[in-house]
Amino acid sequence: MSDTVPSLYRGRFAPSPTGRLHAGSLVAALGSWLLARHHDGTWLVRVDDLDPPREVPGVAQQQLATLAAFGLVSDEPVIWQSKRHDAYADALARLLDDGSAFECRCSRSDLAAVGGIHRTCVASDRTRPPAVRLRVPDGTRIAFHDGLQGEVVQDVDREVGDVVLRRADGYWAYQLAVVVDDAAQGITDIVRGADLLDSTPRQILLQRALGVPTPQYLHLPLIVDAQGEKLSKSMAALPIDDxxxxPALRAAWEVLGQPPGATAGLSTVDAVLQAMTREFRPDRLPKVSSVTFAAAHNKGVAGAV
Structure with missing residues (x-):
């Protein structure tokens, strides 16, 4: 397979149904939507519902309803990861067959002495159900250019180790599912929060192992609270109001570094989004890894969440 992506821009927003969408979610969704519109591209929504123990019943539908209330509707039918087990199994079988992946019975306690970084199997219980890991050779370094954060380099072998693809409890790991689905949907550009920047090198490594294209990446500043905590882990993460x-759309627009006057006097979601599409400029996006919740509060986000 080619390692280059098609020229037609295809972006996506892929929330996990672990809670209602909050201000940080909206910034990521709006940012990815605006960049897709700026490039006359396609914007997709995918539900990353592969971790049942962490999912909240009914939240996925609430998330889709919230996106619709904000005018952010997928240009193609929504994909649910929970319906794509066969695709992940096929990819895993290929990696096992060619030796790129291997079974591992190491527990977290087994790897505690090495900071959780797996370089060789040291399982104390050989009867434990196995996980499956991507083999990361010594000296594996991944470098890529992020559209906002600049050059990123990670020594995957030393900083991450052999990557889990299927957990010991049988659930698919995020890294495998996201790579398989991005390739299947022809995603050319991934726009998401900077909290996932660290995951990107291992996803690029897995893309190479599977022979699928590597998209362009752009990681938006993460919205955090005054203590620097990601909103999904903070009491500040109140859901936005459908x-x-x-107010929340305008606040997210300003957090993305865009001029507040662009939507002045407009009273409908459609009109506001049309104005944002016309006035959006990627070169205004703030080149920082995070924005505090206090700063977002000053821009009106707190009043909208």
């Missing part, structure tokens, strides 16, 4: 989308 019944009053305009």
């Amino acid at each position: 019944d009053a989308p305009l």
